[in-house]
Amino acid sequence: MDYAKRIKKLQKKLRRKKVDALLVSQSHNRRYLSGFTATDHDISESSGVLLIPARGEGLLLTDFRYRQQAEQEVPHLQIKMYPRGLINLLKSLLPKCDIRKLGFESSYMLHSTHRTMKDAFKKKGIELVPLSGMIEKMRTVKDAEEIALIRESVTRNEQVFRDILPTITSSQTEIDIALALEQRMRVLGASSPSFATIVAAGENSALPHAVPQNSRIGAAGPLTIDMGLILNGYCSDMTRTFIPGKRVTKKYQDIHRIVRQAQLAGIATIKAGISGKEVDKAARDIIADAGYGDYFGHSLGHGVGLAVHEAPRLSTQSKDTLKAGMIVTVEPGIYIPGWGGIRLENMVIVTEDGCENLNSDTTWLDI
Structure with a gap:
């Protein structure tokens, strides 16, 4: 540096x-x-x-x-x-x-x-x-060395998810899975998680910042995993939602696709010179037009670097203008009390004419 x-x-x-x-x-x-x-x-x-x-x-x-x-x-x-x-x-x-x-x-x-x-x-x-x-x-605009470190942090975070995913069973608790993820982060070289790992099953997934509970996840209903790790000082942040038992209902499928469309709309809007508010609106409009506007109450994304939450912000109130070299999350969600929630989160690098998706694993994004 x-x-x-x-x-x-x-x-x-x-x-x-x-x-x-x-x-x-x-x-x-x-x-x-x-x-x-x-x-x-x-x-x-x-x-x-x-x-x-x-x-x-x-x-x-x-x-x-x-x-x-x-x-x-x-x-x-x-x-x-x-x-x-x-x-x-x-x-x-x-x-x-x-x-x-x-x-x-x-x-x-x-x-x-x-x-x-x-x-x-x-x-x-x-x-x-x-x-x-x-x-x-x-700190908002990352240099080449920082981008390389964040890229590796994201890659390592995805590896943790891939390693633990096959071991998840319906008899495990949310706490069991969170601990397994965080232990694997350490084994793969992380100094710590970027934040307290979120594992939320069923109705708990309707809580955007749910705290893992000592209750079995079951085989039905959404399972949301929001995880990140710190590697060489730099953070990653990723959210995946899926059905553990793979018994996907039409309601789940419909909502998942809306969230994914919103994420893609936000990503497609990102480029140098665009405002954080415009990016948020592109994704939010997809969810609102589908009739779920009242169920997406948080901002679309945030910067990631030495801290897991830093400038710029992608939100309805954002005053930030994106610049090439910024790294942000894109994480729309729909949260329905009594049913559950779906959030999908990737990290992207802002470029002059668009952005680069840092997450290579899209297995659980498109259904």
Whole structure:
């Protein structure tokens, strides 16, 4: 990854904002700019922050627990330890670096942390400047190396699905299947799932974000599996719905085909320059015209990268314009209380004149 190029791009943005530096605390943003892979599992505990000046060399500030990891992963940045805490280090470091206006990621910093920093920096004449979305906007367009990593994550995710699919039986519980999928992800090299795997059978599949239950899936009714994994830091996301016992009713077949037509309409609309709202509408109109508009209540898709949910958005409220190199999901669904739901999800790369489907396995899409 060309971290130096990314930092230089950010520094130009900081100079335009007329701030002296940015404190980067969000773990995905920190990794994007530095390659530091430590993950913050608890908002009360940070494994480190980046201090990116508007000019000059960036710094990674962390503590003893991450010293060796930082030295191995971030040799291109200066690394400083904070044995007495981050704020104490910043109090001495910022004046030495002539930083008077310090930007911070306002979407992620806790109010209590901001208040403590503000009080600590007041006597130093340092102003805290809230900034939002600067790095996230950079992350929306993937470079060739990122696309290759995401492509492999998708390929590996599909392999997990293919490996587990033949082992699914009607006597298994939703939890059994979710655990089998996540275990297989680990065996095939994933660091973790991209999100808590969704396995929802029968009426539970009418819940878009169902939590797997300790109940047998049975052989009738829809079975929805929404799964993704993280490989080399990059996420995948895929949803498949099918009938475990292969006893497909006409109602299921009709609804499945409507959802698939909606997905294809959305995919056909995607290209650089189109708005996320237009893509959403193309798919949503198919479902609405079929009489199921009230049963599709979520957005059509979202960006995927270091985070499984990131910009851009494909939704009725989206203000995003698609650019070549963006990667998004296309995941329409119909959810009928008391019956079940059907959702189909693929990931695509936006190109100048269309898009490329990253998912090669369409076995369970067309019936």
